[in-house]
Every structure is written in structure tokens, then in C-alpha cells.
Amino acid sequence: MKEALRHLPWPVTLIGTYQEGRHNLMTASWVSQVSFQPPLIMVSVAPERYTYQALMATREFAVSILAPDQAEIAQFCGERSGREVDKVKALNVKVVPPQEIKVPLLADCIANIECRVVAHHPAGDHVIFIGEVVASRVQRPEERPLLMKDWRWGVYQPL
Numbered sequence: 001m002k003e004a005l006r007h008l009p010w011p012v013t014l015i016g017t018y019q020e021g022r023h024n025l026m027t028a029s030w031v032s033q034v035s036f037q038p039p040l041i042m043v044s045v046a047p048e049r050y051t052y053q054a055l056m057a058t059r060e061f062a063v064s065i066l067a068p069d070q071a072e073i074a075q076f077c078g079e080r081s082g083r084e085v086d087k088v089k090a091l092n093v094k095v096v097p098p099q100e101i102k103v104p105l106l107a108d109c110i111a112n113i114e115c116r117v118v119a120h121h122p123a124g125d126h127v128i129f130i131g132e133v134v135a136s137r138v139q140r141p142e143e144r145p146l147l148m149k150d151w152r153w154g155v156y157q158p159l
Ligand SMILES: Cc1cc2nc3c(=O)[nH]c(=O)nc-3n(C[C@H](O)[C@H](O)[C@H](O)COP(=O)(O)O)c2cc1C
Pocket: 012, 024, 025, 026, 027, 028, 029, 030, 031, 044, 045, 046, 048, 049, 050, 051, 052, 074, 075, 077, 078, 079, 080, 081, 082, 083, 126, 148
């Protein structure tokens, strides 16, 4: 099973949350659009993540689609927890104000998608959060998205 699943490439995004004055960023690959109308996105988050607590408490999140020059940010936000470090401060990332939610948005990523949680469902050792897209902002329309396969960073290459 593992052999087949490792051929599935993953997008690389950051899930932003904002709880009690703390902005946190978590790297997430299990992210997908799941409906056109209304526009819905799913993110799959393990209950032990700091992000999980924030999602349950605030019911809001931002998905930032990362570019190849942001792999280091993805690495850091994917191995450190907001419970132990303020990742936004440590990385000194630039943020811009959101339109509809309270979560600040990453300034230099390809696009930001603002979501409000409309449902959550247990899925094995993760929980799937369904978010309705309430605003979005494209910042680098020509950039190729960062991907991951076999735990290696890669870049989307059009045919
Ligand atoms: C490329 C990559 C993708 C990841 N995707 C997910 C994911 O989809 N869901 C998840 O719960 N954790 C995922 N993680 C792990 C979290 O990013 C990691 O546990 C992080 O430290 C949690 O941060 P937090 O405690 O601040 O929420 C991923 C890590 C990497 C490196």
C-alpha cells in the first residue's frame, strides 16, 4: 500500500490560524478543493497539532499556496509546533491583512484562500475540516506551485 501511495504527489500549503492573539502556520499537503458551488476546501489535520486546537476554537483558517522558493518555510512549519515556537516571528515572514477572517495572510506566496469551517469529520488518525471559501487573493499568478513526492520537494512542470 505504501509503495502505491508514494507515487501520489502532494501540494504544499500552509494552514494559517489565529487564536488568542497568536498567528500560527502549519505545513499541510492533505488539502484539496471538494466543491465548486459553494466553493469548499478540505484540510486533513491530526488532533495532536496545535493547528487542530485553533481550528476547533476559531472555525477559521487561511490556506497559502507555496512557491518553490518557500520550501524552507514549509520545512520549518512542518517540523516545529506552534506550541513550542512562534513560527511567524522566528521566520520573520511578511503578512498582509485578510478580507473576511481574522487570520493574517502570507505576503509572498502564490495565493491565499480564506475559509470558514462548515463541518469536520474524523478520518482515521486525522480530522477532515471542510472550509467554505469566503475570500481569496492571488499574488504570484505566473509562479509554479511547490510539490512534494517521496518526502522530497519538487516543482510542477507543465507538459
Ligand atoms: C510536506 C508536509 C506536509 C504535511 N502535511 C500535513 C497535513 O496535511 N496534515 C497534518 O496534520 N500534518 C501535516 N504535516 C505535519 C505538520 O506540518 C507538523 O506536524 C507541524 O509541526 C504541526 O504544526 P502545529 O503543531 O503548529 O500545528 C505535514 C508536514 C510536512 C513537512
